[in-house]
Amino acid sequence: MRKSLVALSVLAASLSAATNAADYTDGNIHKNDYKWSQFNLMYAFDELPGESSHDYLEMEFGGRSGIFDLYGYVDIFNLANSPSSDKASAPKMFMKFAPRVSLDALTQTDLSFGPVQELYFATLFNWNGAATTNSDGSVNTDSVNNSFWGLGSDVMVPWLGKVGLNFYGLYDLNKKDWNGYQISTNWFKPFYTLDNGSFVSYQGYIDYQFGVNDDFGALYSSNGGAMFNGIYWHSDRYAVGYGLKAYKDVYGLKDGGLAGKTTGVSHYVSLTYKF
Numbered sequence: 001m002r003k004s005l006v007a008l009s010v011l012a013a014s015l016s017a018a019t020n021a022a023d024y025t026d027g028n029i030h031k032n033d034y035k036w037s038q039f040n041l042m043y044a045f046d047e048l049p050g051e052s053s054h055d056y057l058e059m060e061f062g063g064r065s066g067i068f069d070l071y072g073y074v075d076i077f078n079l080a081n082s083p084s085s086d087k088a089s090a091p092k093m094f095m096k097f098a099p100r101v102s103l104d105a106l107t108q109t110d111l112s113f114g115p116v117q118e119l120y121f122a123t124l125f126n127w128n129g130a131a132t133t134n135s136d137g138s139v140n141t142d143s144v145n146n147s148f149w150g151l152g153s154d155v156m157v158p159w160l161g162k163v164g165l166n167f168y169g170l171y172d173l174n175k176k177d178w179n180g181y182q183i184s185t186n187w188f189k190p191f192y193t194l195d196n197g198s199f200v201s202y203q204g205y206i207d208y209q210f211g212v213n214d215d216f217g218a219l220y221s222s223n224g225g226a227m228f229n230g231i232y233w234h235s236d237r238y239a240v241g242y243g244l245k246a247y248k249d250v251y252g253l254k255d256g257g258l259a260g261k262t263t264g265v266s267h268y269v270s271l272t273y274k275f
Contacts, residue, residue, distance in 0.1 A: 122152030224249030
């Protein structure tokens with residue numbers, strides 16, 4: 001369930017050059033439209049929970065069209081279908097789909113204030129393609145079918161520049177129940193440019209959940225999250241990166257409980273081709 005960041009290189013130039021671009025009072029809601037897609041060949045080392053080391057291919061996409069801001073990706077695990085892979089018996093696919101609706105563009109009103117550049121109705125969906133119920137009608141615990149609903153924003157932060165910041169409530173589509181909240185933020189900061197125009201960036205994100213139902217204490221914690229810190233080299237067509245991800249009771253799963261190890265660190269390497 002890694003949230004990819006190499007795609008943010010596509011947005012870096014427009015974000016840094018258009019810090020006041022959220023003003024749609026002129027009625028032109030398509031003036032900031034763009035789109036992108038890319039393939040990321042990834043390898044994860046000791047990914048939590050489960051300390052899984054595995055390969056996967058990520059097909060990543062996103063952009064802006066009028067009132068809609070979109071980010072998403074599809075991960076395909078165990079590309080060679082190796083029986084010895086950590087993902088051999090796991091669902092083959094994971095998808096993240098995160099559309100946001102710009103309230104500034106929708107109302108054609110400048111809603112910016114202070115460091116906040118734009119406001120959104122923010123949603124997020126996580127799916128892994130596994131069946132949601134077992135043959136006896138019970139919920140399949142390997143099934144990921146989550147939705148998040150809330151308020152999003154783009155905020156200017158010293159040195160980092162424009163940062164996405166979203167606050168959600170989590171609605172579990174398997175259990176048909178609300179279960180806690182999540183704060184998510186992400187950033188992309190080019191900090192060194194080479195003579196050939198390529199550059200090195202610091203990019204990352206934080207996902208933190210709280211207010212999680214922990215009545216089943218053997219499995220759940222009331223809060224938890226993860227922070228990703230990546231260093232990537234980017235050219236117009238390619239990117240190469242390394243990321244360190246730190247976890248604390250990730251996804252609200254209790255460390256040392258039924259989910260196993262959920263607190264610690266993992267490492268990622270990636271090769272990217274940009275379309």
